[in-house]
Amino acid sequence: MAEVIPYSLFTDFDINLFKSGKHYRLYEKFGSHITTIDGVEGVYFAVWAPSAKMVSVIGDFNFWTEGEHKLNVRWDSSGIWEGFIPGAGKGSVYKYKILSSINDLKTEKADPYARRAEHNPKTASIVWDDTYKWKDEKWMKKRKKHNALDAxxxxxxxxxxxxxxxxxxxxxxxxxxxxxxxxxxxxxxxxxxxxxxxxxxxxxxxxxxxxxxxxxxxxxxxxxxxxxxxxxxxxxxxxxxxxxxxxxxxxxxxxxxxxxxxxxxxxxxxxxxxxxxxxxxxxxxxxxxxxxxxxxxxxxxxxxxxxxxxxxxxxxxxxxxxxxxxxxxxxxxxxxxxxxxxxxxxxxxxxxxxxxxxxxxxxxxxxxxxxxxxxxxxxxxxxxxxxxxxxxxxxxxxxxxxxxxxxxxxxxxxxxxxxxxxxxxxxxxxxxxxxxxxxxxxxxxxxxxxxxxxxxxxxxxxxxxxxxxxxxxxxxxxxxxxxxxxxxxxxxxxxxxxxxxxxxxxxxxxxxxxxxxxxxxxxxYQKQFSGEGFEWIDYGDSQNSVFTYIRKGENKKDDILVACNMTPNPQKNYKIGTPRKGKLKEIFNSDSKKYFGTGNYKNKTKSTKAKPWNYRDNSLDIIIPPLGMVAFKYSE
Incomplete structure (x- = not known):
């Protein structure tokens, strides 16, 4: 029988964390890890199998022979089996052969912590480590901004x-x-x-x-x-x-x-x-x-x-x-x-x-x-x-x-x-x-x-x-x-x-x-999860199936007014109440020819009128294309 050298990556602290459910980097301990002991190259294996009475590593380095490389169970009742196998290395293909203490059942398992697996339909694990050199430092330093809730x-x-x-x-x-x-x-x-x-x-x-x-x-x-x-x-x-x-x-x-x-x-x-x-x-x-x-x-x-x-x-x-x-x-x-x-x-x-x-x-x-x-x-x-x-x-x-x-x-x-x-x-x-x-x-x-x-x-x-x-x-x-x-x-x-x-x-x-x-x-996006970032203009025009609303950011100048027409009937003089007076410019139109729309229902930049509508002091007449959305923004 080939030698399995006693070896462990686990400290007592690791074991206590593992047992208490608080060890969050187990991948640094479990699995297969290429290492060198006393000048001998090989692989350290560790697997959790508390109901086992024998665990051996079978693989292409021992002709898949059961019992050839038996792991050692830890003394601390953690249920961890581990050991160092000389001669195994990167690319070695392996599984764990487990003899259960329950009715002497045998299971043959892939490594739960393996970093690489065989291409399906094969099912074994592969000893692996990579030395990839990342080049995304710029992203990693600023990604908090990209992943923020207000981005x-x-x-x-x-x-x-x-x-x-x-x-x-x-x-x-x-x-x-x-x-x-x-x-x-x-x-x-x-x-x-x-x-x-x-x-x-x-x-x-x-x-x-x-x-x-x-x-x-x-x-x-x-x-x-x-x-x-x-x-x-x-x-x-x-x-x-x-x-x-x-x-x-x-x-x-x-x-x-x-x-x-x-x-x-x-x-x-x-x-x-x-x-x-x-x-x-x-x-x-x-x-x-x-x-x-x-x-x-x-x-x-x-x-x-x-x-x-x-x-x-x-x-x-x-x-x-x-x-x-x-x-x-x-x-x-x-x-x-x-x-x-x-x-x-x-x-x-x-x-x-x-x-x-x-x-x-x-x-x-x-x-x-x-x-x-x-x-x-x-x-x-x-x-x-x-x-x-x-x-x-x-x-x-x-x-x-x-x-x-x-x-x-x-x-x-x-x-x-x-x-x-x-x-x-x-x-x-x-x-x-x-x-x-x-x-x-x-x-x-x-x-x-x-x-x-x-x-x-x-x-x-x-x-x-x-x-x-x-x-x-x-x-x-x-x-x-x-x-x-x-x-x-x-x-x-x-x-x-x-x-x-x-x-x-x-x-x-x-x-x-x-x-x-x-x-x-x-x-x-600035207030996309806050009620402060949204306001209905009118949600009650069911007869025309039109919805109008405002999206808001940190500054009023960024307000966007949106109108959706859910029918094929164009709305050519549709009045909407506006939050304040000023000039409104069309910044998006889903009916654009660029999008395979008609291109016939565009809005020119218009000034609001001091005519109350939708419970607001100012209003504007707009064109809403058939089955279309238009968005407006106040012009400087």
């Missing part, structure tokens, strides 16, 4: 496997290729941030990455870890932030993954009412177990620390918060107070956000939370969950329901759009038109729009124009920015050929200019 925050959501493929070679684009093409495109479109659907290693393509088996390894589908760092680096060098989808809500049952790791329910909750997700056929983390909390929070910190991520969008938060989520009566057990809230998950989320913001005060955590759970984006010291932002799912549902209606019926549904303003400032909301809205028979966003071809594209331009001038930040899924006609297909490239057609090219130009408008106009 423009317009996000392009991307699925790396389908954004653009090398069709002639029938393969994915690599991280390196994305560092060129994706970065160039996002910069040209003026988005401030990119959000990547999960890039942590996952075994099953149809899961889109939301069934993670390698929490510390960028998926090998697109290249090496340092190549992913290059993609992040290039985004930063072009003043673009990167948000990573993060999945602490559940994990798959694949035999090489975290499930039943040492023959026991180690990472998952042992009670199926809390530990099994019926919808996704996956396992739910045991948020009450300290070592599991350390694992998850360390993972969040890892991507911010090692890969310079600017934020984490936390997936399926609602499924974590409620014990009865997608469960019938009798399939869940109330908490100690008789309620349906998962108190352990709430505590974990608070601790995670506190740890993240303490270590990285210049990033954002964003909750995909679909219920009315209160104070998701409020500080933990006043009882909130501590997220920076929360997805505004109610706005998304109401808005898409409204826009799919024929314009003649919209007069009866005015409240669908006005309702969002009754709760818009209860959280720091992000407006989402995400991948979830363009799959499973829902149609593309364009496919929801009613009318003939011109009206469908005009409706889409109006939807985006309304979205970008509504309070809050926003996120738009790939393909939606040029009016993808078909639903999203994760197995194919976006329909880039559509850009040869004027209507699609017009949508793309509109989104590009809306991003510019958003970034250049302080009224659209």
């Amino acid at each position: 423009p925050y317009s996000v392009y959501e991307v699925h790396l496997g389908s954004w653009k493929r090398k069709v002639e070679e029938n393969r994915f684009m690599s991280y390196t290729e994305m560092a060129d093409e994706l970065v160039k495109y996002v910069k040209d479109m003026n988005f401030t941030h990119v959000e990547l659907m999960p890039i942590m290693e996952f075994p099953y393509d149809p899961s889109w990455g939301y069934q993670v088996t390698g929490y510390f390894a960028p998926t090998s589908r697109f290249g090496y870890p340092e190549e992913f760092k290059l993609l992040v680096d290039k985004l930063h060098q072009n003043d673009i932030g990167i948000i990573l989808d993060w999945v602490p809500s559940h994990f798959p049952e694949d035999v090489h993954g975290l499930g039943f790791f040492d023959g026991s329910a180690l990472y998952e909750h042992p009670d199926k009412r809390k530990g099994y997700h019926q919808d996704w056929k996956s396992l739910i983390f045991n948020y009450g177990r300290n070592e599991v909390k350390s694992f998850l929070i360390s993972n969040a910190i890892f991507w911010l620390d090692q890969f310079h991520a600017d934020g984490l969008r936390v997936d399926a938060v609602a499924s974590m918060l409620f014990l009865d989520y997608s469960r019938e009566d009798g399939e869940w057990e109330p908490n100690m107070f008789g309620g349906r809230e998962n108190l352990e998950a709430m505590s974990f989320l608070r601790e995670m956000n506190e740890a993240v913001y303490l270590a990285f005060p210049d990033v954002q955590t964003i909750a995909e939370e679909s219920t009315a759970f209160p104070m998701v984006s409020k500080p933990t010291d006043i009882g909130g969950l501590g997220f920076g932002m929360k997805w505004m799912m109610g706005w998304m549902h109401d808005t898409l329901d409204y826009f799919k209606k024929e314009p003649i019926y919209r007069q009866y549904h005015q409240n669908d759009l006005t309702f969002s303003m009754t709760y818009a400032f209860t959280e720091n909301f992000m407006l989402p038109l995400s991948h979830d809205e363009v799959v499973y028979g829902k149609c593309s966003i364009l496919g929801r729009m009613p009318g003939d071809e011109w009206q469908r594209f005009a409706n889409l331009r109006l939807l985006y124009s309304y979205m970008f001038t509504h309070p809050g930040t926003n996120i738009l899924f790939q393909g939606s920015e040029f009016g993808q006609s078909e639903e999203w297909n994760f197995q194919a490239s976006l329909d880039w050929h559509l850009l040869q057609y004027e209507p699609h090219k017009g949508i793309q130009a509109l989104v590009k200019d809306l991003n510019t408008l958003y970034k250049n106009e302080p009224a659209l």
